[in-house]
Amino acid sequence: GESVGLHLPTLSVQEGDNSIINCAYSNSASDYFIWYKQESGKGPQFIIDIRSNMDKRQGQRVTVLLNKTVKHLSLQIAATQPGDSAVYFCAENPPLEKLTFGTGTRLTIIP
Amino acid sequence: EAQVTQNPRYLITVTGKKLTVTCSQNMNHEYMSWYRQDPGLGLRQIYYSMNVEVTDKGDVPEGYKVSRKEKRNFPLILESPSPNQTSLYFCASTRTGITEAFFGQGTRLTVV
Numbered sequence: 463g464e465s466v467g468l469h470l471p472t473l474s475v476q477e478g479d480n481s482i483i484n485c486a487y488s489n490s491a492s493d494y495f496i497w498y499k500q501e502s503g504k505g506p507q508f509i510i511d512i513r514s515n516m517d518k519r520q521g522q523r524v525t526v527l528l529n530k531t532v533k534h535l536s537l538q539i540a541a542t543q544p545g546d547s548a549v550y551f552c553a554e555n556p557p558l559e560k561l562t563f564g565t566g567t568r569l570t571i572i573p
Numbered sequence: 574e575a576q577v578t579q580n581p582r583y584l585i586t587v588t589g590k591k592l593t594v595t596c597s598q599n600m601n602h603e604y605m606s607w608y609r610q611d612p613g614l615g616l617r618q619i620y621y622s623m624n625v626e627v628t629d630k631g632d633v634p635e636g637y638k639v640s641r642k643e644k645r646n647f648p649l650i651l652e653s654p655s656p657n658q659t660s661l662y663f664c665a666s667t668r669t670g671i672t673e674a675f676f677g678q679g680t681r682l683t684v685v
Contacts, residue, residue: 496673505577505663505676506616551615560606560631561667561674565615 474570481539483567485552490533492554497526497537500549500566509537509550539569547571575600579664579677586654586684594649594680596664604667605647606631606674607639609660616663622647623669654684 475481487495493514498506512519512526512535519526525538535552549566556562577598586592598605606621608631618631622641636658638650647666651658661681665674 498676503679505678506674507676508673511673560618560621563608563616565613 471565472568472570474572475542476572477542477544479542481537481542481546481569483537483539483550483569485535485537485564487533487535487552487554489554489556489562490530492556494555495526495528495535496553496555496561497524497535498551498553498563500551502548506551542569542571544571544573575675577664577666577675577677579662579680581680582678583681584683586682588655588684589653592651592654592682594651594662594664594682596647596649596677597645598647598664598666598675599645600666600668600675601644602666602675603644603669605641606665606667607637607647607649608663608665609633609658610663610679611660619649619662651682654682656684658682659684 496511497509499509500506510521510524510526512528517528523540527536549568551563551566553561553563580595603624607619608616610616617633619633619637620631620639622628625641625644628639628641641647661679663679664677667674
């Protein structure tokens with residue numbers, strides 16, 4: 463099957479700085495992408511999504527960028543807070559196929 | 574409140590003793606699925622269901638069964654659990670179409 467998510471396994475960021483979490487996907491047919499946040503002891507929670515007809519989408523303190531040319535997805539978190547500590551997953555959804563998840567990046571906030 | 578509810582949250586069992594993990598969603602979603610999460614392997618799909626009485630294998634179905642008799646419920650059945658099924662399990666539901674999946678809180682299963 464297709465692989466998703468050449469993540470760095472961990473990322474440490476100073477509180478207040480911006481975080482950038484990257485993800486590479488391999489299925490060029492994928493037309494929908496999602497970022498999930500998983501806090502310790504909890505299930506993954508939806509953060510933001512983007513469809514392939516867009517290259518940028520903004521939410522509250524988060525921005526997702528999609529570069530279809532190089533099959534790269536990134537999640538930017540502005541002014542990182544202690545509550546942002548979690549594992550972040552990207553997921554891709556090719557048409558008529560199931561959602562495929564990356565292995566995740568653990569974000570640690572340094573006080 | 575829209576949610577996916579799994580039970581139990583934690584379970585320790587012995588090899589070969591049949592068990593069922595329940596999953597229920599209150600969003601009237603058609604699509605439901607089960608994942609297992611293991612260190613370094615991320616989320617892998619076990620089984621999924623497109624609608625009532627329609628189920629299909631995911632990436633790692635061996636040793637598992639599911640049923641979908643009602644739209645809201647999608648139990649995961651381990652007929653004869655083995656230690657390699659020790660894992661963290663998540664149920665998820667999705668509205669038909671390209672939308673995000675909603676996950677339950679997880680079930681941590683240990684098979685000794």
